[in-house]
Amino acid sequence: MEIDTGRRGPFWDMLAGRTPPPPAAVLLGWELVAVDPERGTIEVAFEAGERFVNPVGVIQGGFLAAMLDDTLGPALVATLPEDQFAPTLDLHVQFLRPARPGRLVGRGRVVQRGREVCFLAGELIGADGRTVAVATATVKVQTVR
């Protein structure tokens, strides 16, 4: 997709290379597929490596939670001005089926945008097109310096 390099804010500054990508996103192999800040929706992809697996060879649920946090959060952060960020207060994940190492697609959306508190939701989809996990999150918009 084409990036609006003139747009400012933590999300856009990172995409345009003005700020480095956060280490957590790098570790998860985070990649933007599509974003619509007006609708509050985003699609991202992750590279779920072998190093995320649990003793039975599937991606440890917590890393799917980390990917979902990095899906839902950016749906909102893409809408924020330069001096704001939105820490997650609460994250709830349901693990529908095992996820194997490989590419996973995350779809996130802003369900309700409050002045401070926002409600987010999304899902993580495996290579076969089936949803592996769904999540909701509550985040709080904060002004940072």
Added chain:
Amino acid sequence: MEIDTGRRGPFWDMLAGRTPPPPAAVLLGWELVAVDPERGTIEVAFEAGERFVNPVGVIQGGFLAAMLDDTLGPALVATLPEDQFAPTLDLHVQFLRPARPGRLVGRGRVVQRGREVCFLAGELIGADGRTVAVATATVKVQTVR
């Protein structure tokens, strides 16, 4: 702590070195502090590295969720025989305060042990002794080959 190297099961085989530690645990710097399978409690520690941080320099919430998943799960897995494992169905995390990179201690417990479905809870504690996040999880005991 002293490890009961004679005890079998996925948790004890890993501690005794009969099976390799899962990559997800290695990545999180997972370390056992204490475990009481009779009471269904565990204390573990993690090394929350700089690579887990988000754009504002604190540990991305999802990685705290991954640590909590690797705290609550082992509280139960330590009680299971060799041929059983317990995938997480559902994980709910509340993020009480920001967590900086460094050592974090996880305390997990089995709240209710069903024949198949088990309810787990726990928390993650920062270097200053304050709780940074709390979690509950629902897991399902499965027989694996």
